[in-house]
Amino acid sequence: MIPRxxxxxxxxxxxxxxxREALLREAGELPSIEISYERLIDLMDIAxxxxxxxxxxxxxxxxxHVLYDMRLSNDLPWTIPVTLDVDPEEISSVKEGDDLxxxxxxxxxxxxxxxxxxxxxxxEYARQVYKTTDKNHPGVAKTYHRKExxxxxxxxxxxxxxxxxxxxxxxxxxxxxxxREKKWRTIVAFQxxxxxxxxxxxxxxxxxxxxxxxxxxxxIGWKKPxxxxxxxxxxxxxxxxxxxxxxxxxVLAGLLMNMNYAGPREAIHHAIVRKNFGATHFIVGxxxxxxxxxxxxxxxxxxxxxxxDLGITPLxxxxxxxxxxxxxxxxxxxxxxxxxxxxxxxxxxxxSMIREGKIPPEYMMRPEVARVILSFKDPFVH
Amino acid sequence: MGEEKVEVKITIPKSLYDKIKxxxxxxxxxxxxxxxxxxxxxxxxxGETGEELSPEDEEKVKERLRALGYIx
Numbered sequence: 001m002i003p004r005x006x007x008x009x010x011x012x013x014x015x016x017x018x019x020r021e022a023l024l025r026e027a028g029e030l031p032s033i034e035i036s037y038e039r040l041i042d043l044m045d046i047a048x049x050x051x052x053x054x055x056x057x058x059x060x061x062x063x064x065h066v067l068y069d070m071r072l073s074n075d076l077p078w079t080i081p082v083t084l085d086v087d088p089e090e091i092s093s094v095k096e097g098d099d100l101x102x103x104x105x106x107x108x109x110x111x112x113x114x115x116x117x118x119x120x121x122x123x124e125y126a127r128q129v130y131k132t133t134d135k136n137h138p139g140v141a142k143t144y145h146r147k148e149x150x151x152x153x154x155x156x157x158x159x160x161x162x163x164x165x166x167x168x169x170x171x172x173x174x175x176x177x178x179x180r181e182k183k184w185r186t187i188v189a190f191q192x193x194x195x196x197x198x199x200x201x202x203x204x205x206x207x208x209x210x211x212x213x214x215x216x217x218x219x220i221g222w223k224k225p226x227x228x229x230x231x232x233x234x235x236x237x238x239x240x241x242x243x244x245x246x247x248x249x250x251v252l253a254g255l256l257m258n259m260n261y262a263g264p265r266e267a268i269h270h271a272i273v274r275k276n277f278g279a280t281h282f283i284v285g286x287x288x289x290x291x292x293x294x295x296x297x298x299x300x301x302x303x304x305x306x307x308x309d310l311g312i313t314p315l316x317x318x319x320x321x322x323x324x325x326x327x328x329x330x331x332x333x334x335x336x337x338x339x340x341x342x343x344x345x346x347x348x349x350x351x352s353m354i355r356e357g358k359i360p361p362e363y364m365m366r367p368e369v370a371r372v373i374l375s376f377k378d379p380f381v382h
Numbered sequence: 383m384g385e386e387k388v389e390v391k392i393t394i395p396k397s398l399y400d401k402i403k404x405x406x407x408x409x410x411x412x413x414x415x416x417x418x419x420x421x422x423x424x425x426x427x428x429g430e431t432g433e434e435l436s437p438e439d440e441e442k443v444k445e446r447l448r449a450l451g452y453i454x
Contacts, residue, residue, distance in 0.1 A: 004432035008423075012434060167450055173433060177443045181453050251452065308410040309420045 002179055002187070002278045003311055007053025007076055010172055010276065014047045014157045024158050027108045032101035033090045038142075038258050040104045040161070041221050042082055045257055045273075047110070047157035048171040052276045057084040059152030060118040067128045070265065070306070077272065077307045079265040080129065083120070084112070085147035091117065100151070104161060115153035122146065129262050132294050138224045139261045139291075163256070165220055165230055170253040175215065176278040178251060184212035188315065189279035191270045191288075192218045193259060195228050195236035195373055197365045199345040201244065202320035202329040207283050213249055215279055216241075220254040223381050224261070224291075226351070230254070232379040239372045263288070263295035264303040268310070275312040284314045321345060322363040329363075354379060 005011075015023060035043070045051045053076065058066065061073045063081050070079045084102075094100055094114060102110040126133045126140040135141050163169065170178070179187055188207040192200070208214045218233045228236075237252050257273065260266050266289035271282040288300035301316045318331035325341040335342070345364050353360045359370040373379050394402075399414075406417035435443070447453045 002431070004430065008432050010431075010433045170447075170450075170452075173435060174443050174447060176431070176433060177435075177440060178447055178452055181444070181447070253452075305410055309416070311424075 001185055001280070002176060003275050003280055005049065005052040005172065005276045006272050006311065007074075009052065010049040010176075011046065011052040011055055012049055012173070013055060013155055020158055023111055023156060024108065026099075027101040027111050027158065030099050030101040030111065031091075031094050032103050032108065033086055034103050034106070035084070035109075037104070038222055039084055039102075040109065041256055041258050042084075043102065043110055043155060043157060044160060046082065046155060048173075050172055050255070050257065050273050050276055051082060052172070054082055056112060056115075056154035057150075057152050058082055059116040060150075063118075063120070063150065063152070067125065070268070077268060077310055079268040079272075080260060080262060081125070083150045083152070085120075086117075086149050086151050087147045088149055090147075091149070091151065100153075102155070107159065107161070109159050109161070110155050110157050112151070112155045113153045114151055117149055117151050119148070120150050129260070129265055130294065131263070134294075137261065137291065137294055163220075165234070165254055168230075168234055168254040169220060169256050170277075172276045172278065175251070175253060179213065179278050182213060182248070182251075186211040186281065187213045187215055187279045188281040188283060189215040189217050189274035189277065190283045191274070191285075192216065192233070193223055193227055194347060195233055195350075195365075195379075196240050196369060197345050197347065197350055197360075198322070198329055198363060199320040201240065201366070202331075203283060203285075203317045206317055207281065207315050208249060211281055213251065214245075215274070215277065216250060216252045217255045217274065217277070218252075219259055220256050221258045223259055225381050227381045228373075228379055229376070229381055232373055232376050235372045235376070236369045239368045240366060243368045244366060259289070261289060261291040263290040264299045267300035267314075268303060268307060271304075271310060271312050271314060275310070279312060281313045281315050284316055286319045351380075 046054050058081055063083060065071055065073045066078050066081045072078045096114050096116055098114050100112045100114055101108045102112055122143050123133050126143050130137055130139050132140060135144055188211040190204050204214055216237055220230045241250050241252060267284050274282045284300055287295060287297050304314045318333055320329045320331050322343040323330045323335045323337055323341050325337040326335055350360045350364055354373055359367055403414050406414050411417040
């Protein structure tokens, strides 16, 4: 059974028709601020229900509950604050209770009803969310660059800029209708920001053995330098699905969402968002959403013990490797052989081979996938 | 976000209470109240989608899914 959205109701704050036209006219007269691309993505995730039950950017009560308890003030699990940062001078002409137009690239995209304007402690935010205040952590560095105040309140999306990959992006209501059309009752979601190697394929197929369908859900949004570009990830997955997956059991759809690299907290966040997209199960990787050595390899699994009321089932599938003795992809739970027979599938190694224009060995990556990646002049984010 | 709460007092057999407590502990809930609230929410909400979608809107969604090749 497709789960109800987090909090029970799928949020929809995308205005259409006459209401949208009227509000767009009114918005032209309102004070306005310019928002960054990342906040635009948050805005769209709120408006289209990916962040249900959030109806807007967080007010202080929710912000503090999430920061310290990993729950909203109504006790629902939520682990990453969703906030709009502003400079004091930007909002000097507005007060709580006013409406504020939000602009992206000079064009009005939304209206926000200001419920609260409050200060925040960035270092404390970093300590709680990222478990480190080290500015070498990409999420911490971004936090330190954000503005000094936060503005909370409900939003209405009026307009969205076009996106080069908009035809790859599905929103929660669309995947929910799609899963019903396909008559899937159990759906496992796989989060990724990488091109697929044999280890990913193994994990996905292991999960798919027990569910009706698989949602491969690459993140489209800010990524760190060295990550694969979005269009490369899509093309690589299309090749994998075409040659190695049965036709009617996989949906590949982009998720427009920011990546925080917040490790365990972000694993919970990713699971909640996938529940909103209609998934019943969520694959949690080893060091899920981690970066560097900031989190223990299994911290992202252990944190799920604190959320028995999540409403989506995490699947902890061990990392796969190739065993020469077994003659295939296995994991440490099912392979009795020693290290000398085991060949680890290293994303870093594959990346450096791709950089050199080489096709990785077949036990690491399907040749059809590697050829597609190499067909791009520059597959990486800079 | 803070929703108004009401207090409900119910009487249940001791044997049922013990079973519920055991289930709550096994499932990792911090207390029995949290577990009962979760079970009741699941029960009440089952069968409803939580989506506000008119037939016209659903058709629009299907049109896009068809155009993108997700459904025939």
